[in-house]
Amino acid sequence: MAPSLPAEFSEEAIAAASNDAATPYRDLIHSKEPYRSLFRANPWMRAPKPDEDLVWGQGKYYDTTVARKHPYWKDISLPTAGKDIAQMRRDLYEWGYCLIEDALSPDQNQTIYQRLVDQAQAERDLGIAYLSEAQQNLWSLVNKGDVFVRCMTHETDAVQAGLLIERLLDEMMGSGWQHLSFLANISFPGCRPQGLHQDHGLVGTYKFLEAPVHFNTIYVLQDVDEVNGGTLIVPGSHQRYIEGNGTFGELPPPINLEAPAGTIMLMDGRVLHGGAVNKSDDLRYIITNSVVRPFIRQQESFHLTISPEVLANASEKLLWRCGFQANGQRSMVEGYGYYGSGKPGDGNGAIVHARLAMEAGEYRRIGELSPGVPPIETPTLKMIQEQHESWRVVARQLIQRIRAK
Template identity: 55%
Template sequence: MVPDEFSVASVEAASVDAFRPYAAFLRSGEPYTSIFLNNPWLLPPKAGAELEWGQGWYYDTTVARKHDYWRNIVLPTPTKDLQQLRRNLYEWGFCLLEDGLSSEQCARIRRRVEDQAAAERALGIAYLVESQQHVWSLVNKGADFVGLLEHDPAAVQAGPMIERLLDETLGPGWNHFSLLANISYPGCHPQPMHQDQTWIAPINTGEAPVLLNTMYVLQDVNEHNGGTLLVPGAHRANGTPETGLYGPLPKPINLEAPAGTVLMFDGRLLHGGAVNHSDDFRYVLTNSCVKPWARQQENFVLEVSPEVLANASDKLLWRMGFQSSITAGLVEGYGYRGTGRQGDRVGSLREVRRELDRGYHHVGELSMDTIESVDLEALSLMRLQRENEEFRNNEHIESMAKLNDFIASRQRD
């Protein structure tokens, strides 16, 4: 007989007006509750609705130098000065790397993205939303995208500088969250304003972001063709304990930057895709990077093609989340002794993916009663262990037998 306290009805009854210390926080809807309460002009347009101009909506804006509020405030402009970039990123939540892509790199990547996006539309497999076409899994769609994920100077000349800012902001060992193309259409809707680290809401990290986004600007962008909307400085909560996380905010600007600029922005910065008033598409790439414990937006371990996997550098694998360790990415226990670091074989999920591609055989339910019938050679885990776990030597395996002998002798006594 199950004790009555455990019944669904009893659990319900014991939960009325109960001590639930986290309930209000979990239901708070922050940071958006205080953002929209104190700034109702930030509410997004309804799906399919006509956009309204001259009424103060967030998307009805312009670049900083033409903006009533921002024109007299010194905001980040494109620079190659690393000291300046650090300060801009900290103070305003974003910075702009001048000529982060060379003109050749920018033109080459833009051509590849345009062609890929057109082909996905032609086949009817593209991903469209009201504000943008997204091209996902770029890792499989061209060598330059692999180069971007590795911050290889052959693909992005500012690679070493971008990597340094990532290391300093997220700490070492960060992973890629995603790499995609964001293509806005002529006359598209704006995106709702958001923080890219929304997936941890209502947790709001005051000290540092858990996500840093790198945007590759593939043509000149401005207020006309949909330069991304940014609220400078809105990576820091500005509310009081009485009003919530956010109080009244200044209006956003449109990003103004020449082709080849690399925008890096804090995962807490309020931003959104802008309206494209031009008669052409607007192309940017976004590459978010996150703390290594975060679940990634793109499931790179499943997504990466066998061909890309076969040629993947240790660095690419590491950044895509292929290095497991005691707290992350274990498969049937394999990876527990991994370090999570680049090139560590004991924690490499590349070997697991190869087994999966071949047809993985799981360990499943075992019993001493049927131990003789187990085909050890058929288990994928056994192959992974044999090929990668150096610590699994004869002595280690004998120690397991000794433990079984010990238990058997205890049972005899």
């Protein structure tokens, strides 16, 4: 018979002692902010319910236009596509986004665009496509073309503004950011608008006021405007969020993004935005590549997603950017990574070795061990340590110190 619990540990006693308990942390986590305050102050920003018809001419958030035609915004100097990095820094701080003109050369743009068109069609034909009322999402591009891998490491032969993008992301979030996801968003004629949201909403109701933890890199592959669904953006909303201490008061209206093909938009994860209605007769393709501070769980599980073929040829940079460099705080495999720096190429935390062994069906985990009873099969960890973990030398010295006691 199981020993009886002390009375204070019983379900009934805990429940009785929890009535009216102060729970300020839980209250914050469940506060539904910043959307609760946003919709209270701006009811016209609420997303239409799935069975609701879209309403035009009544000031709904999705019923908007590009900045230069917008009565509220037309005389305000919002970001436009350019190549001046100093202007981009100012735009990012003031408006929460900037537009990099010709970030893709026409050839680069065409290569990516055509690859997406073909892949998206093939996935729809196979019936495996992921769609919502707002768009088709084409996930795991990392496996769907070498050009995407090269974009993920910002090679200038794939994305000519790669170095500039890396520099700005380093400045916005410190180096060591990693990919959250790399996908295409394809809006289709007659699609419904996405609700306005912050992409950093994945960190919940915690307040990130001092600096962004998430940035989106948006590849504009066709000219976009108010007709074909240029992304809805509330310029400067990241600053309103900061001023509101993680809540929102009354906000100005969103605009539709207007930008030529080949532009890349960098957007602070705190900026309110959403997919727009596509009123054209054609599909509209963009890529959204979100990057995050590395403590954030990835939207695409790159550890499981990336194909063995891509992994076998992966650069140290790709592995690093996709979360394959463990350190003592994240992504360890059976402890491997505890000595890791999290930096590219560091063998003390290169968990790709574990993944490749698993892929080959050769990975042997450590189970229950007893002194003097050798395991039936050598744990794979031991082999990985011997081959790749330079800090094992120090670990052995420490083991010896305990043995000497």
